[in-house]
Amino acid sequence: MPFKCLSLYFPIIALLFSSASFSEELVDIMLINGHVLTMDAKLTQYPQGFIAIKGNKIVAVGPQTQAKQFSAVETLDLDGDLVLPGFINTHTHVSMSLFRSLGDDVSDRLHGYIFPLEKEFVSREMVYLGAELGNLEMLKGGVTTYADMYYFEDEVAKAVDKIGLRAVLGQTVIKYPQADAKTPKEAIAYAEKFIKKYKSHARITPAFAPHGPYTNSxxxxxxIAELSLLYDVPVLTHLAESQKEQTTIAERSDGLSPIAYLESIGALNKNLVGAHVILANDNDITLLKxxxxxxxHNISANIKSAKGVAPVLDMLKQGVDVGLGTDGPMSGNTISLIDEFSQVAKIHKLWNKDRSVMPAVDIIKMATMGGAKVLNLEDKVGSLEIGKLADIIVFDTKSANMTPMYNPYSVLVYSAYATDVKHSIVDGKLLMKNREVLTxxxxxxxxxxxxxSNKVKELLISQGKSIL
Ligand SMILES: [Zn+2]
Structure with missing residues (x-):
């Protein structure tokens, strides 16, 4: 038979001799021999487990013995590594990564340092570059979904689109003139345009981001509350964060707290995500629920800014949805979320003078399903269950700091580093393999x-400002 004829039959021959038997279901990616923490409602674990991914969804998860029902285009043998849902960073300002390490120890940093700095440097180019940098940091640290509040949010969207993470992106509205909008009216119009453009994007949820109750009328x-219900999009805001905010709102509202004030004006609803919520009394927590x-909950930013500790134990007791956030890279200063874990556990133990509170498993719950609920994404992500979107991370368990692993939740909270994240999959696509970013x-x-950063340094020095 001439070679040309043989080549015609090759696909049929290949199929006949393929390793996949006809009883096996062909999937795109399989993770095998992993220790799977599903983070489902029962906290099901498969110490020797597998996951099968087809398209952008999880089609099977279970004990390794069931893996033989599937064959895959790409199979990763995890050799006991930890598999869990990707982390969800519920609050950051990703593009501020370009300002990281500036003004860390300055008092009244927001008004005295950050706002003037942003006035000089925020541009489309800066927002895009900062978003690329921050997305890489989060991807390498196991974050698969994040919520962002900044300017030119369409530039952040371009970076998310390229690198492949999932994100809720809030276009900022604030009473001060900004690079992307001179007035709040212009900012709301900018946000509406952005929302219409990205409303049906597979991985991006566009949102409004009023900076805070005291920095908006x-x-x-x-x-914004009215429009968010109309478009059915989230509203991301800083809430009950500072004494200054509390005083301003009390003057404006005849003594109400920021949370009670938002309820009184009809701005408190399921679309709202409040960042920080440090100054919340019992009535406020009832209103949130x-x-x-x-x-x-952004513990590292809150303790670094000396603003206080949010009453998260009371919130969880009342059934309020709480996720973890890093705040911006000028606040936290890392945005990969893992660095928050140990601090959340330890600060709440200290604050409540009880080492049994805030156990490690609760931290991982907040970092996964908790965050998904906060962002109204719980039907799509947050746990490893059949039908959910495949947002999955794998931790290398072979490093010294991950050994031994009697309790995987404790290891993740108290001794894991961002650099232990080995693979990351978002929406069924492998974005990082063996710590190499593929996108x-x-x-x-x-x-x-x-x-x-060299340009920033030059300008600050020419203005006589200290960068130390
Ligand atoms: Zn913030």
């Missing part, structure tokens, strides 16, 4: 970030 907050408001040129992004 009552009318603008009401308008009643109105199904999600809370982003971006990491070194090129870091080089451009260095170049940007």
């Amino acid at each position: 009552t009318e603008d907050l009401q308008k 009643k109105n199904r408001v999600g809370v982003a 971006a040129n990491e070194q090129n992004v870091i080089k451009r970030a260095h170049e940007f």
Whole structure:
């Protein structure tokens, strides 16, 4: 038979001799021989387990013995490594990664340092580059979904689109003029345009991001609440964060707390995600629960800014949805979420003078399903269950700090580093394999970030400002 004829029959011959038997279901990716923490409602674990992914969904998860029902285009043999849902960072300002390590120990940093700095440097290019840098940091640390609040959020969306993470992106509305909008009215119009453009994106949920109750007018907050219900999109905001906010709102509202004030103006609902929520009394917590408001708990930023500790134990007791956040890279300062874990556990133990509170498993719950509930994404992500989107991370368990592993939740909270994250899959796509990012040129992004930082340094020095 001439070679040409043989080549015609090759696909049929290949199929006949393929390792896949006809009884096996062909999937795209299989993770085998892993220790699977599903983070489902029963906290099911498969110490020797597997996951099968087809398209962007999980089609099977269970004990390794069931893996033989499947064959895959790509199979990763995990040799006992830990598998869990990707982490969800419920509050950050990703593009501020380019300002990291500036003004860390300055008092009244927001008004005295950050706002003037942003006035000089925020541009489309800066937002995109900062988003690339921050997305890489989060991807390498196991974050698969994050919520962002910043300017030119369409530029953040381009970076998310390219690198492959999932994100809720909030376009900022604030009473001060900004690079992307001179007035709150312009900012709301910008947000509406952004929302219409990205509303049906597979991985991006566009949102409104009023900076805070005290940095926006009552009318603008009401308008945003109304529009968020109309478009059915989240509203991300800083809430009950500082004494200054509390005083301003009390003056505006005849003594109400920021949370009670938002309820009084009709701006407290299931679409709202409040970041920080440090100054919440019992009545506030009841209002959060009643109105199904999600809370982003940012412990490292809150203790570094000396603002206080949010009453998260009371919130969890009352059934409020709480996720973990890092805040921006000028606040936290890492945004990969893992660094929050141990701090959340230890600070709440100290604050409550009880080492039994805030156990490790609760931290991992907040970092996964808790965050998904906060962002109203619980039907899609947050746990490893059949039918859910395949957002999955794998931790290398062979490093010294991950050994031994009697309790995987404790290891993740108290001794894991971001660098222990080995593989990351988002929406069924392998974005990082053996710590190599497959969707971006990491070194090129870091080089451009260095170049940007040189410009920042030059300008600050020319203005006589200290960068130390
Ligand atoms: Zn923030």
